[in-house]
Amino acid sequence: MPTLREREWELRAALLGGDESRAPAAVAPDGFAPEARLAIYRHHVLSSLTAVLVDTFPVVRRLVDPRFFAYAADVFIRRHPPSGPCLFEYGAGFADFLADFPPCRDLPYLADVARLEWALEAAYHDGDAAPRHLQSPYPIDTIWHANQPGADPNTVVHLDAGPVRLEIRRLADDVIFTRTGGTPSC
């Protein structure tokens, strides 16, 4: 009989990818297939973690389309599952992942927008009030504003408008960001 550690490794592999062949043999069929039983757990793991990323990266999701976002999130979660149970810490690596994700190579500003969204999330949960700084060759603040609910759908963003430097900080229960360098924005 495998050890408990081996059982847990088998189930982890069946849920996140890797060797999915071994876990079903350990499961009692009890009327329907072990694979279908494992799929219930897999669905919960992937959909709940995708929901965390959807909440943290709404502008990225809008920029790439929700269906593509779900695909990218699925790949990210399988490669980089959370390292701990505090899910407000999950997503720190998503920007770097997008930067290297071949299907996103035609959206060179996408990873920096993700960095901005991550900085907003991290600043919200950060107990210490020190501001965070971010720079990008793209006008990511303008992109962010143009993709908020209620934004003017006819906003034109000039990707060659020049680099920006942003300061992100918590203000009471909100997080705000301002340009500290680069071309003045409208």
Next chain:
Amino acid sequence: MASGVGGGHAESGIGLRSPHVAEVLATHPAVGWLEVHAENYMSGGPAARRLDAVRRDYPVSIHGVGLSLGSADGIDTAHLERLARLVERIEPCLVSEHLSWSMSGGAYLNHLLPLPYTEEALAVVSRNVTRAQERLGRRLLLENPSSYLRFLDSSIPEAEFLAELARRTGCGILCDVNNIFVSAHNVGLDMLGYLDALPVEDVAEIHLAGHAANDADGHTVLIDDHGSRVTPPVWGLYAAALARFGPVPTLIEWDTDLPALPVLLEEAEVAARMLRERPPRRHAHAA
């Protein structure tokens, strides 16, 4: 020992979710106690401050979902420390976790995953529970999981596993009545036999919630989604639980499709009525 959360008689409470926090602080609804998920209050964000305000008005129970007491790797020291700091700050009436695992090889899978109920697993969980209780300096309650599969290795019935865990570690049991109902459908359990196998004196909290019926591979599977009212058969099983355990603090949980706060309070009031109607525990503590 008093069976009520704040001393006195057992009362019903609701799971407090972030969309309801402002309303609870503003309107101060009449409910016995509130339960929160530990991991939502471990950051330095505004949520932690709001929980301190809630705690000034209500007894608060801390319900952890991430300690992974079933991990063969052992529990994560940093996470246990965070939980200990939260418990020290909030001084909760109850602290509970799950009979499950969610961490393996440094990955957190965000689900209460099932254990094979073996002697080895019993030793692992006992060791982890003992370590957690020593650090927290108090008793943990362990909740029975909702199950969608059963391991062929399992040699100990789940309720007996929990009873033995309580005997070895001194932990209490959080009896989730909806989970018993869901698991009974999905993996085949005798529900009343399950209640009978739990030691009366160790059951210190009850959970109630709604579940969904989904199709999986042509079979109906009950999903513990906490997304609707408690179903009539689960209220029936709750009555059986009260008949066996006596009045035990009872929580209404709702996580998916969270309704307006008054809906949760209505559900808690149903439980409160049943708690008042039930006779005290049949099994008195030894003098």
